[in-house]
Amino acid sequence: MILIVYYSGEGHTEKVATALGKKVGGRLATIEPVTEAGTFRKAMTAMFGMRAAIRPMKTDLSDVDFLVVATPVWSRKVPPYVNEYLAGVTNAAGKPFSVLAEMGGSGAENAIEIVRNSLEAKGMRFVSSAVTVESEVDAGRFGPAIEEFARTITAVAAPAV
Numbered sequence: 684m685i686l687i688v689y690y691s692g693e694g695h696t697e698k699v700a701t702a703l704g705k706k707v708g709g710r711l712a713t714i715e716p717v718t719e720a721g722t723f724r725k726a727m728t729a730m731f732g733m734r735a736a737i738r739p740m741k742t743d744l745s746d747v748d749f750l751v752v753a754t755p756v757w758s759r760k761v762p763p764y765v766n767e768y769l770a771g772v773t774n775a776a777g778k779p780f781s782v783l784a785e786m787g788g789s790g791a792e793n794a795i796e797i798v799r800n801s802l803e804a805k806g807m808r809f810v811s812s813a814v815t816v817e818s819e820v821d822a823g824r825f826g827p828a829i830e831e832f833a834r835t836i837t838a839v840a841a842p843a844v
């Protein structure tokens with residue numbers, strides 16, 4: 684089973700994750716914050732690599748064959764809710780993963796590196812990454828950006844039936 688875990692504050696990451704899910708036959712799971720912070724706090728907690736409480740969700744990857752983490756870029760890093768999810772991941776050793784970063788304009792590579800380091804520390808195996816840009820997502824022009832990304836995923840994990 685391909686699992687696509689995402690957080691999306693304003694719907695862009697969700698739009699891309701949903702389209703990707705259709706392409707690869709993946710199951711979607713959303714990271715939900717317990718409380719919505721204001722913009723300043725969001726930027727600060729991301730900048731300092733902090734974690735913030737999320738609603739209970741499955742973090743045990745026992746029945747997952749391939750994990751995709753899709754995240755917005757915040758302060759050239761990732762939201763504290765994504766850090767919280769990543770910290771909770773268990774039974775992940777040896778499993779492949781890919782990362783999708785959705786951004787306004789810059790910092791995606793750094794955000795991808797953060798997710799990559801966190802999951803590699805759990806023994807997971809990095810496969811690929813992709814970047815989408817807010818304006819392209821708004822215009823519905825992100826298809827090509829995830830086309831090749833989807834292929835790298837299905838090449839490793841057979842789509843769920």
Ligand SMILES: Cc1cc2nc3c(=O)[nH]c(=O)nc-3n(C[C@H](O)[C@H](O)[C@H](O)COP(=O)(O)O)c2cc1C
Nearest residue numbers: 691692693694695696755757758759786787788789
């Ligand atoms: C607190 C905060 C910090 C952000 N920092 C960055 C950044 O460093 N680089 C960037 O390109 N976009 C940044 N953005 C823009 C988001 O990445 C962009 O709006 C993205 O589309 C949001 O995805 P979402 O709609 O799924 O929440 C930031 C947005 C917020 C709210």
